[in-house]
Amino acid sequence: MAVPQNKQELISAINLNFEKLIKELNSIPADLAEEKTMNGHVKGTQMSVCNLASYLLGWNELVLKWLEKDAARQVIDFPESGFKWNELGKLAQKFYGDYEGLEFSSLLEKLTDAKKKIVQIIENKDNHELYEQAWHAQWSMGRMIQFNTSSPYSNARIRLRKWLKMQRQAQ
Template identity: 60%
Template sequence: MAVPVNKEELIKAITLNYSKLKKELITIPSELTSIKELEGHSKGTVMSINNLLSYLIGWGELVLKWIYKKEQGLPVSFPEEGYKWNELGKLAQKFYIDYQNYNYLELNTKLDKIVTDIINIINSKSNQDLYEIAWYEKWTLGRMIQFNTSSPYTNARARIRKWKKENDIKD
């Protein structure tokens, strides 16, 4: 799918990519979700399915936080307070720790809610708000949302499909 350039395409990309990811997630036995066998977000690391969900949740929550703070006129630390853009591997590790006490079902439920919240925010915005105004440096709000939702959902699905194939897990 091409990079979304308007509100309708953004909603479609998030909805489609998330629905494809969910189809993969529902076929994973929960007892396998905490085993660290997937390539991690930092070079030379491994992660579990639960870590991968934690990563997606962490980024989704950051998107919501950025939007909320901007709307309140508060300063926003991008990507997150205490992290620089060249430290995303460390940020991924933080997300794994943040959600380490959640089980697979809870992580799925939390991610579902975040995706719904983000789509609701997109629906509340005009196309101009999303794609015609620089929101962070040169990036529009729509692009910042897409970078941290639909694109990572596609990447996560590919990681899961590779892991399922390596472990002979059928759909």
């Protein structure tokens, strides 16, 4: 799918990539979702499907935090307070820990809710606000949202499908 250039394309990309991803995630048995047999977000590490869902949820919650701070005209500490853009592996580990202990089904519910909230916020913005001005560095708000929602959904689905194929081969 092409990079979204406007509000409608952004909403479509988020919804389409999420629908494909959540279908895959819902097909994973809960007990298998906790096995740390997938390549992690940090080179040389292993993670579980639950960790992958936690990672996506963490980024979605972070996008919501950015949007809430923006609406309140507060300074946004990109990507997250205490983290720099070159420390995303450490941020991924934080997200795993933030949602550790949640059942897989609860993670998926929270992820779905966060995605819905992001889409609702986008729907209440105009194209100018989303795409016609810089929001963080040279990036527009719409592009920053896309970088941290629809793109990771697509990447996670690719990672998940590769992992599922390896699981089937191992049986």
